[in-house]
Amino acid sequence: MLVVSQRPSDVSRTILSQCNNFLVLRLTNGDDQSVVRHLVPESMVGMTDVLPLLDTGEAILLGDAILIPSRIKLDIPTIKPDSATRDFWTEWATRKSDVLALSRAVESLRKQSRTRGARTDQQPNCD
DSSP states (O other): OOOOOSOGGGSOHHHHHTOOEEEEOOOOOHHHHHHHHHHSOGGGGGGGGGGGGOOTTEEEEEETTSSSOEEEEOOOOSSOOOOOOOOHHHHHHHSOOOHHHHHHHHHHHHHOOOSTTOOSSOOOOOO
């Protein structure tokens, strides 16, 4: 049996206590990280500090299947998931800059004021 969750803090403690092995991917939520910290031996609890920093495909493997909890890199799947996630880095690197839009954004920022009494009903023009 395999228990899979993106929110370990929502999984019953009874269920977690019956699991012998854990494969933990990136976790940014403090409650979820706390659950994982309780699964790791006290001498290895520092390893959980990297949970919010894990890259795509990186994980911490711990439990009876492995002698020492370890940070591992999973192979890229041969059949890629049908995901709507955009490839940010590729798009960022290949997309041409819109100089006109950048100029408008800078000009809009320059026109904004933080002085007291400034009109707050004016919206910056960010066409």
